[in-house]
Amino acid sequence: MTHPAPPVSPPRTPRPTLQNVLRRAHLRLAFVAVAMAAVSLIVVAVIALRAYAGNNLNLLARSLGYTVEAALVFGDRIAATEAIGLIAKEEDVAEIVVTDSRGRPFAAWQLPAGSAIARLERGVADVALPGPVTVRVVHDGIVVGYVEVRGQGHQFFGFLLGGVGGILGCLAVSVLGAYISSKRVLRNIVAPLRALAGVAHAVRRERAFERRVEPVAIAELNQLGDDFNALLDEFEDWQNHLRHENASLEHKATHDALTGLPNRVQFEARLTRALGEAAVTGQRVAVLYLDCDRFKEINDGLGHEAGDAVLIGIAARLRSELREADLVARLGGDEFAVMLAPMRAASSAAWIAEDILSSMTPSIVLSDGRTVATMVSIGVALYPDHASDASGLLRAADAAMYRAKRARPGSWQVAEGVAGPA
Known part of the structure; x- marks a missing residue:
């Protein structure tokens, strides 16, 4: 009598050891945490x-606009090209295009094609960085042209490569540490990784x-x-470099x-704000327009050096005669x-006009020891007596200054023909 053969059991699949499970779990955890932090x-x-x-591109474009304003007004293409070329060499830009008010090309500067790496940098910059920035060039309230600036992306590309390399290095170190760790080390690893992820999220959000x-x-x-x-x-x-550059x-x-004084743009902006505040408070605002006679x-x-020294000397004397809250600018x-x-x-x-005229009496000493006598003529206009806006107030003060200059250089007059004392 034959007996039936015993059933054949299926082969057993090898089970991982606890150490392998812990290593794999820790490896997955470490990878996810570092990946989150890296991303x-x-x-x-x-x-x-x-x-x-x-x-940075916007501020650079504005600076270029002020630089080429005169060239656009006088149609000097060579001066505009030289000016943008000098600035472009010091900045991380790939292309600068200046057009006139009708959009016709006026001046341009472009970074040479360079190597394949340079072309790759520009490709990355075109994708990752903002597109070209275009600003208007305004002269006396009239648009005389446009400036378009395109970033090169050299610094961004180098920084990106360094960042990716550093992150990959960090990830490799984390994987190696996870592979050779034990259950106790696993507990000690989780907390640091969570702290790292917390710093990354704090930086992102x-x-x-400054977190470390x-x-x-x-x-x-x-x-x-x-x-x-x-x-x-x-x-x-x-970040600090860009902040400093922007400033x-x-x-x-x-x-x-x-x-070093504020220019016309800042003066008119602050005058406009002051007039708005004065309209609320009911106080007056005065504008003094000065011209060196x-x-x-x-x-x-x-020579021009002497002229510059005179302008610097006048600026210093004006500062010394005014309150801290007052504003003096070179137009x-x-x-x-x-x-x-x-x-x-x-x-x-x-009174302040008289004090300014008195402060101009001493001669200005030049660097070579020579002295120069100078004087200024002043026109005074008041808000709301002579105008209700910034441009009108400046025009009224300018007209009064020319009346003072014609009547007697070194004197002052108030707008609408009200003359100051001789």
């Missing part, structure tokens, strides 16, 4: 750099670039934290390079303007 940091970096690069990952006991994660902190240091340095460009756009004679006879050439706001009494403008 968050890259996203934050791109957003921040894009925003700051856009502001709150722009908290604290040192930990495990060497691999400590190295990861150091690399992460190094990336944050680079991001913070880049510098903004200062150049609103201040006179020779005297002997400037052309000094410039032609003693261009040998013309200055002073805003007195607020003013309780109209007679205060007359």
Whole structure:
């Protein structure tokens, strides 16, 4: 009698050991945490750099607009090309195009094609950074042209490569540490990774670039934290650099390079704000328009250096005669303007005009020891007596200044023919 064969059991699948399970679980956890931190940091970096690069391009375009304004007005293409070329060499730009008011090409500058890496940088910049920035060039309220600036992306590309390399290095260190760790090490790894992810999220959500990952006991994660902190240091340095560059460009756009005084653009903007406040409070605002009576004679006879010294000396004396709340600006050439706001009494403008004329009496000493005598003529206009807006107030003060100059150089007059004392 034959017996039936016993059933054949299926082969058993090898089961992983607890150590392998822990290693794999920790590996997955470490990978997810580092990937989240890396993606968050890259996203934050791109957003921040894009925003700051856009502001930088906008301020650079505005600065270029002020630089080529005169060339556009006088149709000097060569001067415009030279001016934008000098500025472009110092900035991270790929192309600058200046057109006239009708959109016709006026002047242009373009970075040479360069190597394949340079072309790759421009391709990355075209995708990741803001597109070309275009600003209007305005002269006396009339649009005389346009300036278009396109970023090169060299700094962004280098920074991006360094960031990706650092993140990949951090990820490699984390994977190696996860592979050789145990259950106890696993618990010690989770907390540092969570802290790192928390810093990355804080940087992304709150722009908290000052946050840093604290040192930990495990060497691999400590190295990861150091690399992460190094990336944050680079991001913070880049942010501060862009902030400083933006501030510098903004200062150049609103201040006179020779005297350091605010220029016409800033003066008119602040005058407009002061008139708005005065309309609410019912107080007066005074504008003094000043012109140097002997400037052309000094410039032609003693040279441009002497003329510059006279302008600097006049600016210094004007500052010394005014209150901290008052504003003095150089409008261009040998013309200055002073805003007195607020003013309780109209007679205060007359006293200040007299003080300014008195301050111009001493001669200005040049660098070679020679002395130059100078004087100014002043026109005074008051809000709301002579005009209700900034441009009208400046025109009224300018007209009064010319009446004072014709009547007697070195004197002052009030708008609408009211003359100051001789």
